[in-house]
Every structure is written in C-alpha cells, then in structure tokens.
Amino acid sequence: MSKLYSGAEIVFKCLEDQDVEYIFGYPGGAVLPIYDELKNHESIKHILVRHEQGAGHAAEGYARSSGKPGVVLVTSGPGATNVVTALTDAYMDSIPLVCISGQVPTHLIGTDAFQECDTTGITRPCTKHNWLVKDVKDLSKIIHKAFEVATTGRPGPVLVDIPKDIQFQKTKYVNSIKRKKLNGKIHNKFNQSEIDQLVKLMINSSRPILYTGGGVINSGPRASELLRELVSLTGFPITSTLQGLGSYPGDDNQFLGMLGMHGTYEANNAMHDCDLMINIGARFDDRITGKIDEFSPKSKKVHIDIDPSSINKNVKVDLPIVGDVSEVMLSVIKTLKKKNPNFASSNKEKTSNWWEKISEWRSVNSLNFINSDKTIKPQHAIQRLYELTKDKDTYITTEVGQHQMWAAQHYKFNKPNRWMTSGGLGTMGYGLPAAVGVQIAHPDKLVVDIAGEASVLMTIQEMSTAVQYNLPIKIFILNNEYMGMVRQWQELLHEKNYSESYTAALPDFVTLAEAYGCVGIRAKTPDELDEKIKEMINVNKPVIFDCLVDKEENCFPMIPSGKPHNQMLLGPNDQKENKITGKGKTLV
C-alpha cells in the first residue's frame, strides 16, 4: 500500500515536483498546518513578507525576472483579501502566479466564521481560474492543474483555497504533471497561409512598423532573439509598449522608443502614418491607441497574439494570427528567407522615404528637457542612474506615476526580463516588493526600484523583508513631495487645483532607512548626484535613496486625453496652445 500524506504534505510534494524554490507568504490560523510542514522541505525557502500584498508583488517580481511562476501562501480572510490587489495586477499584466490560501474548516464555511471570507468568490474576476478544495483526494490534481493553467497560454494568476481540515486529512499522492501541453485552452492555431499573407504584406509595404508588447517577454528569451532577427532581416522600424521594453535593445537605431501616452514623438507619429502595423504580443491598450477612431487610419493591421480574445477587442485588425509569438516569428522569418533572401537590402529603397520621415520626427528630440544646475531634474537623475548602471545587467522595477514614465523613457533596456512595472492595473506600491522578488531570483545582480515618494510609502514596510533576507535592493526615490502624475493632470485639466496631491508630512527617508536597518542616502543638487549614486551602488545593503528633484516638472511628451497619436504635447510651452477641453477632461 502506498504511503498516506496529509493535505499539508501534499501541498509541498506538489511544489517540489513543480521545482518551486521560493514561496512568498505570511502565516495565519487557517494555514498553520502548511506552515508546520515547511520545516520538512529544505529545497523550498519561505520568504516572510510584512503584508500579503507585498507577497503577491514580490512573487510577480520573481516571476517576471525569472520566467518561472511565482508562488504565494496566505491565510484565510484578511490574508486572502490583502493579496487581491496583487492578483489583479498579475491578471492585467499576464504574470504567472500560484496563490495558495488557507480557508476555515469545511464544516464552518458559510457560517461567518472567524477570518472567513468567500475567497474563491472574491478572486474569481481577478484570476484565470480558482479552486476551493473540498476533498483531499483532489488536492494534488488541483495544484498541478493550477500550475498548468497559470503558465500556459496567456499566463496569469490562479488561486487554490484549502480549508484547514483538508490540510490535516490524509490520502495518497498522485503526481499528475502534464508534460505535454494538451490543454484545449492553448492556442497555436495559425497556419502557413496566414504567414504567407503577412509576408506578402511586409514585402508590399513602404511604411511598415513593428509594435511589440509584453507577449514577447512572456514567450521567453527565445522570442526576444527571434524579434531581433526579424527586425534586422526586415529593416523595419520597431516601437514597444511599456511592458515590452527590453525585448529589443533600447539603444538600437531601428528602435523608435516607447509608444503611447508618454511615448516618443517618432514612435507615435510612425504609428499614425504607417501603412502596415504588425502588432506582436501587445493588446491595443487605451494608453497606446489614444483616440480610437483616429488610431492609425491608413494602415493594414496585423495582430499576433496567443489570446484570441485580445484580437479585435479594441481595434479591428485585417490579419489576426493566433499563436505563441515565438512560433509565429519563427515561421515568418523562415518564410521570408525562403521567398526573399535579401529582403532587407531590396527593401531599403522602398522604405527610405519612410525612414527619412522618421528621422525628421526624431530630430524633434521629444524626450528633451531643460536641465538645471541648481535642482535635480528627475529625467536627469534617471539618465545618470542609467549611465552609471548600464554595464551591470541591472534589473529595474518601478512604482506608478511620473517616475515610472521617466524611467521608461530614459532608461534603456537591452535584455528581456530586466524591467518590472505595473502597467495594466497601475498599482502604486508595486515596485518595492517586486524588487524584493527580483533580488531573490537574482541574488548577485543590481536591483533598483525607481520610485516616487508617494508610491513607495504604500508598501514601505517591505524594507523590513529586504533587511531580514539581506537583499541589497536600491530604492531610488524621485522625491518631489507631490503625487506627480496626479498633480500633472490637475495642472492640465483642473486649472491647477492641486486637490490633495501634495503630501505635507513626509518621513525623513534617510532616518527611515536607518530605522529599518538599511542605508539612507540623500542627493540634493546635481553636483553631488553621481557620487551619491555610486555610493548607493557600492553599498551591499538595502538602500533608500532620497533624490530631491524639481517639484514642478511634468512628464512630456504626452498625448492628451481625447487626442490621436499625431497631436502630442511636446512640452510646457506646447500645452498652452493645445488645451484639453470639453469631454476630454472626463477621461482618465
């Protein structure tokens, strides 16, 4: 007779069989049996966070930087509700997470028991799928299925809710990992004729553009290699969404920079005027398209995505291709090479006018800003951070707001999985715990959270986690004492009525750092900035870097609400002539 295992043991057996090395969590009454079992499983290390939201974001950071699913363990009731923000964040940005939550014993479910909540009900809209385990015999099957659902197709979070009595009950363990991806939810349904059509469009196009997104990162490092090959093979210009940064080298000449609301002038204008748009693993998000009925009016649109429901959701496309972007790009490259071996050179002439136009837009130098020798400009701070860390294979996380956009604009990424930011949900407080997770996955790498002082205070408690596990994360705060993006919108839309966007009582971040047992550094002037950044890099401890920046600076360029791609605000002078009026004000 085979051995019987308790539910708690089965949880760990599953995690071991899934090669899980780290779990991020916080104990509580309804998960105590699982925590009791932790000591018997040396290959799995538990990272104790200070708040369950932090566990979720740390697992996201871990997943995004390593390509492996992040695992979260929380208790019932408040433990589960606290992780909801992180699950929703992972759902919006397609990050594979497996969240295991404790639940009150089955006989108490529905009685409003202590720390009971309808966890599967609450998390149903923010997970790919969730399970309430009612029979211990189903447990191993469900956990393995949970990993499968989280990591296949378009990745995303899942949750397994395990009542406490199930954690004690005993049964046999069944290893049911499916090695083959036979699940009907996986869509690699494209065929050669679609690839042929795409290649034909590419050959005929004189104003093409590649628009790539997070799907390229999610598809794995091979996708980035294939993308580079495709770009050099075609000679096409390429732009990327916020989530796609790093899949193509940010300092390459064919790269036009990020597109969208705070994208570059050249990227947005190229999107507007192109005759062929090839969307690879992006989803026509509203931050990208701007005004949808004036979005790229003259182009044929091709959309490559693994999720068929992303296609024709926001923008109607001419050629949808459903599949893993790696597979599709591989087919395109093969077909293109066969049909037209020296496409790049023959295509050069055809697209020369287009490239001329692009360099005209480029010469506007839309990321430019007026630097100062008295106050630190936030853009300047990020540029210096980039220059001083670019040779180090640095991992960057961010919070949400102006600093996030400046980081996306001015920090150039050369490799995938180096850039972790909350794009879809826009979660302030994401970056610090995410940095914890990234540093866990890459203990010897430099991990910097480019933060704003308002965002970082939402999850500042995780500094304590960083100290506990000796994680030398660097929290680089662009401190302007305002919720900068809120203030910018109030300036543009609400006649400078800065309602509640100024934080009147900020902590002293240097002494705060010391209180946590890490290092605090403050930079006040441009002169001392470089030295201080170097100091930060050289400390082998967690650092809070308080960079006092210009309080009034706004993030440009910008597509204002209600405007299409070709009507960008380029800077403070532009904004007077190009005011947002009427219904544009009501949009977010």
Add this chain to the structure above:
Amino acid sequence: MSKPKSAYSIPGKKQKNDTHVIVVWVDNEAGVLARVVGLFSGRGYNIESLAVAEVDPKLNISRITIVTTGTPQVIEQIKLQLGKLVPVHKVADFMRGDKKIIFKEMALLKIVGNNVKRKKAVKFCKKFNPVVLDKTNKSVVIQITALRREIDTIMNDLKKTGLVSVSRTGAVAMTRGAEVFK
C-alpha cells in the same frame, strides 16, 4: 477649438445591436454559473434570459443557454472570453432569427376567474401547446411553450381573462435536422 470626444474608452462608430443565443457546455461544478454570469456582468455584457441544467450526468456536463444582445464585436468577445474559462468545453452562437435553429421558452400561467374566462384563456393559448396542469372551480394553471415574443403577446391577451401570475423559463435552443453542434 478641437472636438475632444471619446478617447480612451468608446469606439467612434456605434454598431447595430443584434440578439444572439449563446449556448455554453460546461463542467457541472461549484461556482461555474457564477463564473459565466460574472464574466457577463464584469465586462458589461447584457443577459436577456438564462437557462441552465445538467444534460449529461455521466460526464457532468451542463448546458447553459444565454440570450444576449450586442454589436458583432461584443458577441465575438463574449464567445472568446467564454472560451477562455477553464470549465467551458465549447461555445455555440446563434442569431435569434436563424431558421436552422429551434428556440423555445416555457411559461406557466395562472388564471383566476369564472368558467367563461378560464375557457377563453385556454382557447387563447391553443396555438402554443397548452397543457392544463391544475384546475379548480376558481382557477386554472396552463403550461405553454412558445417564443419569447409570443409569450409576451399572450400575456397581454390573458390580462382580460384573469391572469394573476406568470412564471417563465429562459430560452433553450437546438439545431434542426440531424446535425449536432461540435
């Protein structure tokens, strides 16, 4: 002055709304109906009627029939989003006017009134396979099966014959002929 209309939300051209019947085959497990219905409410889709019951007790498959309205783009999204749910096996979509499809709804109608009125009521229902399920000397309960609009009409007609209570199911659908939706 510029004309700042919708930007980050609404598409410019409003398409026409059509009524569709969506049939979904799902695993009959706890919470599956909540997943389907939650998807509709969460994404702002409309549900006109809903009928659900297990159809294969061996394989534990339930069949959900949803009548919904939306633009072609929305209907397409509904199908694709439903297809992504883990317990969903397949999704079928029929236009309400489709001749190849049979749609039926059932209604129970309670009439209270004198003999003349009750007889009149049964007569009104004649076209819709009336079955008298319960009879007293004051009342009658009639079961009919018909299309939604037909039931709407007959309810109106029966007002004068003493209709006091109506209970209706959502529509169920099936293809005509030997064909089965795969």
